[in-house]
Amino acid sequence: MEDLINEFYYxxxxxxxxxxxxTPEEKEILKxxxxxxxxxxxxxxxxxxxLLDMIKDDCLTVSxxxxxxxxCEAFSLGARLMVEILTTDPQ
Numbered sequence: 143m144e145d146l147i148n149e150f151y152y153x154x155x156x157x158x159x160x161x162x163x164x165t166p167e168e169k170e171i172l173k174x175x176x177x178x179x180x181x182x183x184x185x186x187x188x189x190x191x192x193l194l195d196m197i198k199d200d201c202l203t204v205s206x207x208x209x210x211x212x213x214c215e216a217f218s219l220g221a222r223l224m225v226e227i228l229t230t231d232p233q
Contacts, residue, residue: 157213 149155164172183191 146155179194183194186194
């Protein structure tokens with residue numbers, strides 16, 4: 143266990159990098175989002191395109207912070223479960 147903690151401390155374990163690639167369904171959704179954005183962008187003037195870019199930037203920002211919070215909450219829950227498992231008398 144000490145090796146795992148050391149690896150984590152030195153940054154050799156990065157859970158975000160281990161999340162994997164998008165599933166085929168997710169790839170299809172991402173493709174559809176891109177295509178629809180391009181269709182929408184073609185109908186917008188420069189001011190509206192700038193507004194769309196700001197909306198996208200804000201979505202990425204909030205998505206990132208929510209993902210970080212979810213990771214921390216899930217990690218904490220996992221740690222609490224391990225404490226309960228290791229401290230409960232199996233009888």
